[in-house]
Amino acid sequence: MKKSRLEAFSDGVIAIIITIMVLELKVPHGDDVHSLLPLLPEFVSYILSFVYVGIYWNNHHHMIYTVDSINGKVLWANLGLLFWLSLIPFVTAWMGENHFSRWPIMLYGFVLMMNSIAYIILARLLVLEAGPDSELAKAFGNDKKSKVSAAIYLSAMAISYFYPWVGFALYWVVALIWIIPDTRIEKHVPGKDCPPAE
Amino acid sequence: MKKSRLEAFSDGVIAIIITIMVLELKVPHGDDVHSLLPLLPEFVSYILSFVYVGIYWNNHHHMIYTVDSINGKVLWANLGLLFWLSLIPFVTAWMGENHFSRWPIMLYGFVLMMNSIAYIILARLLVLEAGPDSELAKAFGNDKKSKVSAAIYLSAMAISYFYPWVGFALYWVVALIWIIPDTRIEKHVPGKDCPPAE
Amino acid sequence: MKKSRLEAFSDGVIAIIITIMVLELKVPHGDDVHSLLPLLPEFVSYILSFVYVGIYWNNHHHMIYTVDSINGKVLWANLGLLFWLSLIPFVTAWMGENHFSRWPIMLYGFVLMMNSIAYIILARLLVLEAGPDSELAKAFGNDKKSKVSAAIYLSAMAISYFYPWVGFALYWVVALIWIIPDTRIEKHVPGKDCPPAE
Amino acid sequence: MKKSRLEAFSDGVIAIIITIMVLELKVPHGDDVHSLLPLLPEFVSYILSFVYVGIYWNNHHHMIYTVDSINGKVLWANLGLLFWLSLIPFVTAWMGENHFSRWPIMLYGFVLMMNSIAYIILARLLVLEAGPDSELAKAFGNDKKSKVSAAIYLSAMAISYFYPWVGFALYWVVALIWIIPDTRIEKHVPGKDCPPAE
Numbered sequence: 011m012k013k014s015r016l017e018a019f020s021d022g023v024i025a026i027i028i029t030i031m032v033l034e035l036k037v038p039h040g041d042d043v044h045s046l047l048p049l050l051p052e053f054v055s056y057i058l059s060f061v062y063v064g065i066y067w068n069n070h071h072h073m074i075y076t077v078d079s080i081n082g083k084v085l086w087a088n089l090g091l092l093f094w095l096s097l098i099p100f101v102t103a104w105m106g107e108n109h110f111s112r113w114p115i116m117l118y119g120f121v122l123m124m125n126s127i128a129y130i131i132l133a134r135l136l137v138l139e140a141g142p143d144s145e146l147a148k149a150f151g152n153d154k155k156s157k158v159s160a161a162i163y164l165s166a167m168a169i170s171y172f173y174p175w176v177g178f179a180l181y182w183v184v185a186l187i188w189i190i191p192d193t194r195i196e197k198h199v200p201g202k203d204c205p206p207a208e
Numbered sequence: 209m210k211k212s213r214l215e216a217f218s219d220g221v222i223a224i225i226i227t228i229m230v231l232e233l234k235v236p237h238g239d240d241v242h243s244l245l246p247l248l249p250e251f252v253s254y255i256l257s258f259v260y261v262g263i264y265w266n267n268h269h270h271m272i273y274t275v276d277s278i279n280g281k282v283l284w285a286n287l288g289l290l291f292w293l294s295l296i297p298f299v300t301a302w303m304g305e306n307h308f309s310r311w312p313i314m315l316y317g318f319v320l321m322m323n324s325i326a327y328i329i330l331a332r333l334l335v336l337e338a339g340p341d342s343e344l345a346k347a348f349g350n351d352k353k354s355k356v357s358a359a360i361y362l363s364a365m366a367i368s369y370f371y372p373w374v375g376f377a378l379y380w381v382v383a384l385i386w387i388i389p390d391t392r393i394e395k396h397v398p399g400k401d402c403p404p405a406e
Numbered sequence: 407m408k409k410s411r412l413e414a415f416s417d418g419v420i421a422i423i424i425t426i427m428v429l430e431l432k433v434p435h436g437d438d439v440h441s442l443l444p445l446l447p448e449f450v451s452y453i454l455s456f457v458y459v460g461i462y463w464n465n466h467h468h469m470i471y472t473v474d475s476i477n478g479k480v481l482w483a484n485l486g487l488l489f490w491l492s493l494i495p496f497v498t499a500w501m502g503e504n505h506f507s508r509w510p511i512m513l514y515g516f517v518l519m520m521n522s523i524a525y526i527i528l529a530r531l532l533v534l535e536a537g538p539d540s541e542l543a544k545a546f547g548n549d550k551k552s553k554v555s556a557a558i559y560l561s562a563m564a565i566s567y568f569y570p571w572v573g574f575a576l577y578w579v580v581a582l583i584w585i586i587p588d589t590r591i592e593k594h595v596p597g598k599d600c601p602p603a604e
Numbered sequence: 605m606k607k608s609r610l611e612a613f614s615d616g617v618i619a620i621i622i623t624i625m626v627l628e629l630k631v632p633h634g635d636d637v638h639s640l641l642p643l644l645p646e647f648v649s650y651i652l653s654f655v656y657v658g659i660y661w662n663n664h665h666h667m668i669y670t671v672d673s674i675n676g677k678v679l680w681a682n683l684g685l686l687f688w689l690s691l692i693p694f695v696t697a698w699m700g701e702n703h704f705s706r707w708p709i710m711l712y713g714f715v716l717m718m719n720s721i722a723y724i725i726l727a728r729l730l731v732l733e734a735g736p737d738s739e740l741a742k743a744f745g746n747d748k749k750s751k752v753s754a755a756i757y758l759s760a761m762a763i764s765y766f767y768p769w770v771g772f773a774l775y776w777v778v779a780l781i782w783i784i785p786d787t788r789i790e791k792h793v794p795g796k797d798c799p800p801a802e
Contacts, residue, residue: 012669015611015615015665015669016665017213017216018216018611018612018615019615019618019619019661019665021213021216021217021220022220022418022615022616022618022619022620023619023622023623024217024220025217025220025221025223025224025619026220026224026619026620026623026624027623028221028290028294029221029224029225029228029294030224030228030623030624030627032294032295032297032298033228033231033297033627034631035298037232037298037301037302037305038302041302041306041309041310041311041312042311043311043315046315057291060287060291060294064284064287067217067287068280068283068284068287071213071214071217071283075210075213082662085662085665086658086662086783089654089658089661089662092622093651093654096622096623096626096654097626099626099627100626100629100631103631104631104632104635107631108635111635112635113635113636113637114635117637117640189284215411215414216414219411219414219415219418220418220616222415222418223415223418223419223421223422224418224422226419226488226492227419227422227423227426227492228422228426230492230493230495230496231426231429231495233496235430235496235499235500235503236500239500239504239507239508239509239510240509241509241513244513255489258485258489258492262482262485265415265485266478266481266482266485269411269412269415269481273408273411387482413609413612414612417609417612417613417616418616420613420616421613421616421617421619421620422616422620424617424686424690425617425620425621425624425690426620426624428690428691428693428694429624429627429693431694433628433694433697433698433701434698437698437702437705437706437707437708438707439707439711442711453687456683456687456690460680460683463613463683464676464679464680464683467609467610467613467679471606471609585680
């Protein structure tokens with residue numbers, strides 16, 4: 011029961027984040043199909059960010075599902091994750107409006123990396139609370155996937171300074187790593203068809 | 209219990225989508241009744257979209273109600289539906305601001321059709337999970353209504369190129385098909401007064 | 407269980423409506439205390455609308471609490487109420503920006519009246535579903551309060567054409583009628599300290 | 605069960621408040637890293653307000669968790685708290701856009717103080733309902749922390765007239781007082797790692 015409000019509040023914040031990004035798609039003044047073209051980079055940014063926020067919601071859902079109780083530190087770690095998620099609409103808009111130039115792509119990667127770190131902190135605190143023999147501890151394992159993601163984000167930020175589009179492509183690579191279920195870890199999670207908890 | 213967060217998150221996103229559309233009704237500068245007239249097309253667009261999002265929420269509510277468990281693919285199919293729903297405020301505003309000219313009406317129909325397809329995919333995945341003898345499989349049946357809707361959307365898009373208002377009228381026709389309860393299918397759904405699950 | 411999603415969705419929509427109104431309080435450009443003065447009419451409008459949306463949420467909460475089951479018509483009647491509630495931010499902004507001139511005050515009253523009618527329709531459908539001996543039917547009674555409110559709204563709209571401020575004052579009178587608990591009806595409602603269900 | 609909708613509605617409103625503040629971070633026109641610098645004061649304001657809204661959500665969560673039933677007065681006291689919370693995005697934006705000049709900082713402190721008062725009223729009404737021997741009454745105690753906070757807010761507002769930055773620093777001090785758990789009170793609250801209910 012206790013965790014139900016954490017879930018409800020997180021669902022609310024994530025639902026708002028994923029939806030207000032669409033407000034950045036400013037309605038064009040013209041009424042022909044060509045007037046939509048300048049929106050294309052913003053639309054592509056929107057899709058990527060929608061996918062990322064969706065991944066975080068999915069993983070958050072699975073992770074909180076496996077725990078029984080939460081504590082005060084978890085509440086703040088969760089707020090930390092929500093804080094970094096709340097910056098995604100801002101960097102999405104900056105990246106889309108500037109047609110994927112260098113700095114916006116680097117900042118986008120930085121916010122993704124901070125989200126990743128905030129998520130790891132939240133997961134560690136939940137594992138501490140649940141104990142080393144808990145399902146969550148097993149599912150989280152040695153956390154290879156998160157480490158790989160963080161490494162790719164860092165590389166992508168560096169590469170973006172020289173080849174912004176390569177950095178942007180790498181963000182899609184990480185997204186795909188998370189969408190395609192990791193069957194190896196999946197075994198430890200109750201629901202048999204569930205994506206991994208982390 | 210598992211599906212409760214899927215419901216909560218979907219409720220949150222749909223609630224935001226249905227509400228932020230009203231932000232497109234920009235407050236007029238004048239203070240007499242005539243200054244409201246230019247808002248009329250946007251208001252009519254708002255009503256249509258409100259009805260459509262309401263239909264999707266109602267059907268989503270009934271469909272998820274009949275299933276016991278969900279899986280990872282369902283989570284993503286649900287996000288796919290929410291993605292296309294999130295584009296409704298954008299096409300509503302474009303259609304309203306351009307007084308129902310050709311391309312905005314065609315794009316509006318395209319987004320409605322994609323929503324319809326996303327909904328069918330979600331329903332199919334839920335039927336797969338629930339099994340062929342489940343209530344949902346019976347209620348979903350051969351899915352005649354969805355097929356008719358998709359056909360009308362496609363026709364409406366083609367007709368809109370020549371007669372935009374006819375296309376716009378056809379979107380209302382589909383909306384009415386869904387609001388007026390389909391008593392034949394209704395039998396399979398638990399609540400006796402409920403609109404059909406699909 | 408069935409009504410839980412109706413509650414969740416309504417809570418979401420009403421929460422958004424009550425919160426986005428504050429976005430109409432545009433941040434002033436100056437940084438001294440005098441630059442806040444032009445916002446005063448918008449702030450007063452905001453308070454009134456916040457109170458009204460709060461009243462509707464409170465009453466909705468009590469009304470749905472007393473019923474056991476809902477049907478398809480109730481879902482649509484509820485969407486009807488949410489539709490009219492969603493127009494409150496628009497009329498609030500129009501009234502505030504035009505410093506309470508004639509037409510904005512009349513339109514504000516019209517939207518309040520339509521909300522009142524939408525609420526009565528929802529209540530009647532719930533009473534039909536719950537039966538004439540239900541708690542709700544007794545609490546709703548002969549619905550004197552709603553009739554008085556509707557009469558005051560109509561009078562206020564007419565008076566506003568000549569004396570806008572009198573109309574505005576009458577909207578506050580109706581709000582106070584609903585905030586101050588009606589002890590006579592209260593007896594029929596389970597929670598002893600609750601405001602009346604209707 | 606009764607309190608579940610109070611929680612759901614409050615979660616919704618607080619989730620929206622904490623998220624719409626990020627909309628005030630207007631996307632810069634330039635695409636280099638320097639174009640982000642002018643946003644720094646707004647970003648710092650955003651962080652402080654995010655922390656404050658987070659504190660209120662945390663405390664609200666704990667406080668409502670300990671009570672069994674609510675009444676009509678509690679519903680209105682809760683709306684009062686939500687009203688003052690809803691003004692935080694406005695004062696945050698005014699403070700950030702004016703680079704922490706005198707009046708915006710004073711108004712920010714005023715809204716914090718009113719939030720504090722609204723919270724105390726809500727807590728008192730809940731204690732009245734729960735009775736003097738309830739857990740909540742013990743946890744709330746003589747309410748030293750709230751009194752200290754209110755005193756600091758008042759001092760900060762006065763000091764801000766002469767040294768705005770000192771006032772701003774004091775708001776951070778109060779935030780830290782609430783984040784760092786008060787172990788003495790904590791004993792009375794069920795969850796052993798929870799921050800205090802008040």
